[in-house]
Amino acid sequence: MTDICWLSASELAAAYRRRTLSPVTVVEHLLARIRSLDPGLNVFLHLNGEGALASARQAEADLAAGRDLGHLHGIPYGVKDIIDVEGLPTTCHSAVLKDNVATRDAVAVDLLRKAGAIVLGKVATHEFAIGGPSFDLPFPPARNPWNRAHHPGGSSSGSGAGVAAGFFPVALGTDTGGSVRNPAGACGVMGLKASYDKVSRDGVFPLSWTLDYVGPLARKVEDIALFLGVMTGTPAPAINPDIRGMRVGFVRHYHETDMTAGPETAAALQSAADTLAALGASITDVELPPLSDFANVNRAILTPEAWAIHGDWLRKRPEKYGRLSRQRLMVGAFVTAENHLRARMMGATLRDRVSAVFEKVDVLLLANAMNPACRIDDEEKVVLSYFQHARAPFNLTGHPAMSMMCGLSDAGLPLAMQIAGPHDREDTVLNVAAAYQNATDWSDRHPPLP
Amino acid sequence: MRPIDPAAARALIAQAGLEDVFASYPDDVMVALEQAAKYNEAIGALDIKRRVPGASRLPEADQ
Numbered sequence: 001m002t003d004i005c006w007l008s009a010s011e012l013a014a015a016y017r018r019r020t021l022s023p024v025t026v027v028e029h030l031l032a033r034i035r036s037l038d039p040g041l042n043v044f045l046h047l048n049g050e051g052a053l054a055s056a057r058q059a060e061a062d063l064a065a066g067r068d069l070g071h072l073h074g075i076p077y078g079v080k081d082i083i084d085v086e087g088l089p090t091t092c093h094s095a096v097l098k099d100n101v102a103t104r105d106a107v108a109v110d111l112l113r114k115a116g117a118i119v120l121g122k123v124a125t126h127e128f129a130i131g132g133p134s135f136d137l138p139f140p141p142a143r144n145p146w147n148r149a150h151h152p153g154g155s156s157s158g159s160g161a162g163v164a165a166g167f168f169p170v171a172l173g174t175d176t177g178g179s180v181r182n183p184a185g186a187c188g189v190m191g192l193k194a195s196y197d198k199v200s201r202d203g204v205f206p207l208s209w210t211l212d213y214v215g216p217l218a219r220k221v222e223d224i225a226l227f228l229g230v231m232t233g234t235p236a237p238a239i240n241p242d243i244r245g246m247r248v249g250f251v252r253h254y255h256e257t258d259m260t261a262g263p264e265t266a267a268a269l270q271s272a273a274d275t276l277a278a279l280g281a282s283i284t285d286v287e288l289p290p291l292s293d294f295a296n297v298n299r300a301i302l303t304p305e306a307w308a309i310h311g312d313w314l315r316k317r318p319e320k321y322g323r324l325s326r327q328r329l330m331v332g333a334f335v336t337a338e339n340h341l342r343a344r345m346m347g348a349t350l351r352d353r354v355s356a357v358f359e360k361v362d363v364l365l366l367a368n369a370m371n372p373a374c375r376i377d378d379e380e381k382v383v384l385s386y387f388q389h390a391r392a393p394f395n396l397t398g399h400p401a402m403s404m405m406c407g408l409s410d411a412g413l414p415l416a417m418q419i420a421g422p423h424d425r426e427d428t429v430l431n432v433a434a435a436y437q438n439a440t441d442w443s444d445r446h447p448p449l450p
Numbered sequence: 451m452r453p454i455d456p457a458a459a460r461a462l463i464a465q466a467g468l469e470d471v472f473a474s475y476p477d478d479v480m481v482a483l484e485q486a487a488k489y490n491e492a493i494g495a496l497d498i499k500r501r502v503p504g505a506s507r508l509p510e511a512d513q
Contacts (some may be wrong), residue, residue, distance in 0.1 A: 001499040048465060149503075208513065292492070294491040296489055296493055297493070297496075299489050300489050300490075300492075300493045303486070303489070311466075311467075314471065315467055315468065315471060318470075318471045318474060318475055318478075319474070323475075326471075326475055326478040326482075327478045327482050327485075328482070328485075329482075330466075330468065330471070330478065330479060330482035330483075331482045331485045331486045331489070332486075333466035333468060333482065333486070334462055334482060334483050334486030334487070334490075335490060336490055337487050337491055339489070339490050339493040339494060342493055342494075342496070342498050345498050345499065345500060345501045345502075346493070346496055346498045346499075348501050349499055349501065351497070399493070440461065445499050
């Protein structure tokens, strides 16, 4: 049998109902794994050991008594530490909120709690989802399980690293310029940013409220669908991996001319396109507005919104913030109001132009990061990596977008692609992702951990 | 990108109420200023169709 730590939420749910595994066994196993391996990975800021075990015992009793809350009953997951879980700290990985304890659940967490899911703990992020990876904060930055010397991506660093390390099958992250999809890609798992407003942001510390999204990271498409369903209060999308006849628009110019992807990333993207074609999809090159337009517009909106939230605190207590947060948050103080609002106007135009492309294709296939994760201690390359990606368009346009592994570099680091779909068509994105997952073995690969 | 004039930088810092932060963390403020200048320049250079929410219309004569 597959080690418990690598079982998906869907597989755990099936095992609970076959009585071959119990929530207590699973949570105990994962807690032991976390205690053994996390000192080298720094995924957890707060491990909810006792609370998770108590919830597991309750879930076990409920399931034994026939009180079945559904597929997520007894399923453990991790929560990015900018998302409130009642009774647990929400520090945002910052000295500013080091002693802050949430008094109620975020709406997404509340929905998951009502479905019986179990919070294993709060996990690492970049400070306030923007300042990292940093070494001057109260907690160390998370590390990439594929190579601890490398960046796990961010800002949902602990969510990606924890799923990849087999600490939990699913985690919640947030995505303002790609912060679910970046760590998912860097850590060789998958992550979905759904359509704008599909998952509630209530109870999530905002970075930029018009660009923020809450999304799941997982090792399997089925788990993304299960969590998405519960968090949106709708049935999980039924996955149909038959993509024959599906029209896939390949946004090749993003990694060939707008930016230049490394040869391994470019080859992996081409291979993914070939795989989808072999599964019966028709692949055609499509053109989107320039990537630089999305990046600049995204930042001209994000930074003033973030400054509106942090400006007062940062003026009064700048020493409470890490250096990278200070540098990145204060940008918003200097973007002019005119340019902020012009960026919004441009955003509306960019959204229309992307929506028009979806009249010709069912999904888009495009790059995520242009290169695999760099070393975490190479600040210059880390900063550069946040400018060398193709994730920003969909925060602006609101379209659903998912990142998933599509290769492994010679150095043993994951390579990733994105699949994006029309508004409210997460099901289409998940169908393509499931077809790719079934046709390849990337989602079964794990980092070289015990 | 044009270099930021020191006098203009001081004015922007004062306008943002960041004199005290600048006194303690001058490099951080300057990094932010330079990055913002890049975004301002990039957005300023875009040909942006003027759009406003709702039913408002911008007359051609205004353009």
